[in-house]
């Protein structure tokens with residue numbers, strides 16, 4: 001009695017599996033064989049067919065070709081659609097006081113004004129970007145330190161202000177040493193960003209004034225690098241050093257990263273020195289130098305004290321427009 005019960009269900013599925021297998025084996029090779037010659041023949045065929053066959057009968061390729069072109073057009077249209085994962089821009093220059101933080105925040109807010117979803121990352125242990133949105137880095141409980149060193153999800157340290165900001169704290173200063181023994185230490189930020197890259201159009205990373213592990217993490221996670229340079233104290237040697245670091249990162253960690261542009265900042269257009277500095281920049285870096293210029297304005301020093309971008313602090317000021325213009329220029333490069 002007990003043995004007879006399991007025997008029946010075992011027999012039935014076996015018959016089903018055999019029936020299913022036969023048609024699958026027969027059908028698979030057919031489309032594969034048809035597709036290969038069709039793809040190869042698609043280009044030369046239209047020229048040959050009118051001469052070779054004048055009987056008006058349509059060949060298989062004529063029927064297939066339009067479908068294939070439609071398919072290609074669809075593919076091209078899909079590529080033109082807005083980015084689905086965030087464009088990651090690192091703001092880097094190992095020199096301090098060149099307006100990295102100012103540029104990261106104000107360009108990010110300019111993108112947000114245009115309707116883009118923006119995340120800022122404060123990768124500088126000094127926490128200036130965090131402060132410039134009115135957040136005290138000393139009172140932050142969870143910061144990028146926890147993300148980079150302890151693999152905390154980055155969503156847990158994002159604070160919402162004018163833009164979303166992944167905050168820094170003072171202990172970020174110890175992150176480079178704490179990360180130094182980690183496997184894949186250069187990719188910690190890149191890995192962390194995967195969690196949220198579908199939620200934003202732009203991720204803007206502020207970096208410390210060095211080419212250490214934190215900056216390397218930023219350049220490894222980035223698609224593009226914007227290099228602010230203060231025209232008054234232009235350091236060509238510093239820029240060459242930065243280019244060498246970037247080349248090393250392209251060769252070893254992130255082949256796709258490239259310089260989006262070099263941005264002349266704190267420009268005092270009245271001085272001859274500043275004009276000369278821009279000429280030197282353009283002679284050496286050509287088209288890499290942005291058309292946009294960020295002129296000197298006291299508002300850039302005032303706004304962070306109020307915990308605001310210049311675009312919020314004085315929306316109609318020309319200072320605010322310098323960064324709106326830069327946003328337009330970056331967007332016109334085909335970012336989003």
Ligand SMILES: Nc1ncnc2c1ncn2[C@@H]1O[C@H](COP(=O)(O)OP(=O)(O)O)[C@@H](O)[C@H]1O
Pocket residue numbers: 095096097098099100101102103128209265266267294295296297298300301302304
């Ligand atoms: N266009 C500008 N005109 C005047 N002051 C500026 C301008 N841009 C930035 N600053 C000020 O210069 C100082 C250094 O800028 P910051 O963005 O902190 O540089 P970095 O991040 O490269 O160290 C800050 O006090 C900032 O407010």
Ligand SMILES: [Mg+2]
Pocket residue numbers: 100101102124128206207
């Ligand atoms: Mg800074």
